[in-house]
Amino acid sequence: MIKIHNLKKSFGENEVLKDINLVINPQEVVVVIGPSGSGKSTLLRCINLLETITSGHILIEGKDITDKMNDINKMRAEVGMVFQQFNLFPHKTVIENIMLAPVKVRGIAEEPARRKGLELLRKVGLEEKALAYPDSLSGGQKQRVAIARALAMEPKIMLFDEPTSALDPEVVGEVLEVMKQLAREGMTMVVVTHEMGFAREVGDRVIFMDGGYIVEENEPKQLFENPHQERTQAFLSKVL
Amino acid sequence: MDFRFDIIAEYTPFLVKGTLLTIGLSIAGILIGTVLGLLIGLGKLVNNKLAAFPFNLYITFFRGTPLFVQILLVHFGVVPLFMGETNAIIAAIIALSLNAAAYIAEIFRAGIQSIDRGQMEAARSLGMNQRQAMRYVILPQAFKRMIPPLGNEFIVLIKESSLAAVITAPEIMYWGRAMAGQYYKVWEPYLTAALIYLILTISLSFLLNRLERRLNTG
Numbered sequence: 001m002i003k004i005h006n007l008k009k010s011f012g013e014n015e016v017l018k019d020i021n022l023v024i025n026p027q028e029v030v031v032v033i034g035p036s037g038s039g040k041s042t043l044l045r046c047i048n049l050l051e052t053i054t055s056g057h058i059l060i061e062g063k064d065i066t067d068k069m070n071d072i073n074k075m076r077a078e079v080g081m082v083f084q085q086f087n088l089f090p091h092k093t094v095i096e097n098i099m100l101a102p103v104k105v106r107g108i109a110e111e112p113a114r115r116k117g118l119e120l121l122r123k124v125g126l127e128e129k130a131l132a133y134p135d136s137l138s139g140g141q142k143q144r145v146a147i148a149r150a151l152a153m154e155p156k157i158m159l160f161d162e163p164t165s166a167l168d169p170e171v172v173g174e175v176l177e178v179m180k181q182l183a184r185e186g187m188t189m190v191v192v193t194h195e196m197g198f199a200r201e202v203g204d205r206v207i208f209m210d211g212g213y214i215v216e217e218n219e220p221k222q223l224f225e226n227p228h229q230e231r232t233q234a235f236l237s238k239v240l
Numbered sequence: 241m242d243f244r245f246d247i248i249a250e251y252t253p254f255l256v257k258g259t260l261l262t263i264g265l266s267i268a269g270i271l272i273g274t275v276l277g278l279l280i281g282l283g284k285l286v287n288n289k290l291a292a293f294p295f296n297l298y299i300t301f302f303r304g305t306p307l308f309v310q311i312l313l314v315h316f317g318v319v320p321l322f323m324g325e326t327n328a329i330i331a332a333i334i335a336l337s338l339n340a341a342a343y344i345a346e347i348f349r350a351g352i353q354s355i356d357r358g359q360m361e362a363a364r365s366l367g368m369n370q371r372q373a374m375r376y377v378i379l380p381q382a383f384k385r386m387i388p389p390l391g392n393e394f395i396v397l398i399k400e401s402s403l404a405a406v407i408t409a410p411e412i413m414y415w416g417r418a419m420a421g422q423y424y425k426v427w428e429p430y431l432t433a434a435l436i437y438l439i440l441t442i443s444l445s446f447l448l449n450r451l452e453r454r455l456n457t458g
């Protein structure tokens with residue numbers, strides 16, 4: 001479970017997150033939507049401490065990740081992250097990409113790590129690409145490998161930062177399909193996306209952000225069909 | 241003009257010895273300069289400005305002053321200070337290494353910074369600490385990009401080792417100048433020296449090209 005209290009984040013003078021309070025429950029799929037510059041990606045990056053937090057607290061399973069006494073690396077290993085630009089390691093094969101962190105961070109032996117990696121590749125439908133280099137994959141395949149790589153660390157929660165925004169339209173579906181499967185298996189997920197169809201179908205809760213605030217949150221059906229806030233209505237009228 | 245091959249033949253044993261010393265100076269300079277350069281380059285990348293300051297100062301000094309001056313300073317100043325008397329070969333190795341380290345530090349820094357920020361973020365998001373991320377993700381990629389500029393630097397180093405002649409380190413140019421002085425000849429000694437340097441630098445760039453090709457296909 002994640003609890004976010006009074007989270008603020010500024011880049012210099014520019015306050016990007018202004019007092020965010022949010023609870024994410026186990027096995028919940030929370031979809032974050034909003035215009036660009038609303039702070040939704042920054043929120044995700046704060047949960048993984050890829051950004052230093054200006055003030056406030058983030059508790060993951062009761063542990064305050066902003067507390068310097070806690071080992072950031074250990075906490076990060078519990079949180080999987082999938083990036084818009086995939087960020088696969090180009091000098092390593094697909095299976096090496098997946099095995100690297102389990103072997104080097106968790107200290108798992110090569111063979112079990114490889115077996116686990118192949119199993120994850122099968123799950124995302126790319127077992128035959130195990131020995132390929134990322135450069136030879138399509139965008140959709142790269143993102144599925146990136147998901148498998150994050151899952152190899154057996155995270156308690158998965159963060160998706162616009163995972164389909166850099167993809168050609170015809171391969172968006174294959175990535176969303178993998179994410180849907182994860183959601184069905186009960187993975188706790190926070191997804192920043194512009195895919196309103198995915199939000200509606202898979203999200204347990206949708207959060208609308210604008211100007212550094214959470215403007216409105218609700219069940220997808222409620223939020224999409226009956227938004228209470230004017231800004232939510234204005235945004236939805238443009239994207240739906 | 242009669243070109244005197246006989247004096248080249250007479251000096252051949254010395255030129256061979258000189259060539260071996262030039263190769264020795266260059267290899268020592270490359271090895272020590274690369275190790276020092278990596279440390280200095282990493283030092284410059286430290287986020288703390290105060291901690292990075294000495295590394296910046298080092299790079300500024302060694303890139304901003306002539307190697308000729310550095311060689312004289314090391315030979316007549318630094319080496320006698322530590323060893324009591326000077327030694328041309330040691331002084332040449334030290335000066336070449338310190339000088340190359342400054343340039344190599346910049347090559348390392350640029351190579352590391354050229355790697356997309358997302359690579360570090362992905363590594364860290366998988367739970368790797370800074371050192372693991374550097375070692376397994378950033379440096380292997382950066383190293384590949386560093387090979388062409390490093391190759392240039394190594395070639396420059398071979399050529400600049402000729403300055404060691406002025407502090408009487410008996411490398412190629414030392415014997416070239418000796419030949420010129422003995423026979424009052426210009427073309428024979430200096431063209432011969434030029435030819436030897438050319439063979440050395442062409443051989444090195446050939447090796448580097450092969451290495452680059454192999455890494456690109458691997």
